[in-house]
Amino acid sequence: MWTQRDQFSNNQIPLTDQNLIQRQHELRKSNHSYSEISKAPSGALPETPHLEVGDLVYLYNDRNKTCARDRYLVVSTDNSWCNIRKFVGSQLRNTSYRVRRSDCYKVPSLLNTLRQQDTYSHDNSTSSDEDDNTVKTQSPPKPPDIPNELEPELFENEPSDLSLPIGENELQHDPDDQVNTDVIRRSTRKRHPPKFLQDNYFLSQ
Known part of the structure; x- marks a missing residue:
């Protein structure tokens, strides 16, 4: 105006x-x-975390790649706002900052993590005990059936009397052996080499 x-x-x-x-x-x-x-x-x-006096919080805006985030202690709360003081090592600064609750998130408590680990280890131990009990109650496997004595197998084409000679008709040849004999068989055609390859050609000259 x-x-x-x-x-x-x-x-x-x-x-x-x-x-x-x-x-x-x-x-x-x-x-x-x-x-x-x-x-x-x-x-x-953004979600507003539930903060109380004495809680440790981080700020979303404290982003630095060279060091970790600074911790802040909640001194007082006022609806959607809270007053925090900065922790530097083990020292608490006197300056108080007024920030929104949505701009900070709560530091996870070490006590809660230890409790979760204890419950997790307890659950694992109980489950392992139950597994051991179940394994102990199981019956051993049944042994396989093994015959007392093995009967010797007889060949069908084995002659009953080995002292007698085997005839030509009784011999059995495999087809592969027959093919090999055909390949190795020499020709019966009469050869006529030239005169200079004959043995007495150079002697007669």
Whole structure:
């Protein structure tokens, strides 16, 4: 608002600065929820963790590739806001920061992780004991059936009397042996080599 007077009559407008400031503040505050939804990724507001005084938290904005995140101690809470103080090693800084709960996330407690490990080991031990009990109760496998004595196998074509000679008709040849004999068999054609290859050709000259 530029002036507190009417532009036509130049009279003083009945206006209080404090009321005007309060109205502007309430208007802007009521528009925060709509602005958060429009600026949030995928149109969903971030989850607000449940924080109490004395909890250790990390800040999402503390991103550094050279060192780990700094831890903060929650000093007080106020609806969606909380006041935190920074931990440097084992020292607690005096400066208090006011941040939103959605901007920080809770540090997992070491006690909870130890309890989870204890329960996990206990479950594994009980399951292993149950498995051992089940294995012990199982009956041993049945031994295979083995005959007392093996009978010798007789060949069908074996002659009953080995002292007698075997005839030619009784011999059996495999087809492979027959093929090999055909290949190795020499020709009976009469050869006529030339005269200079004969043995007495050079002696007669």
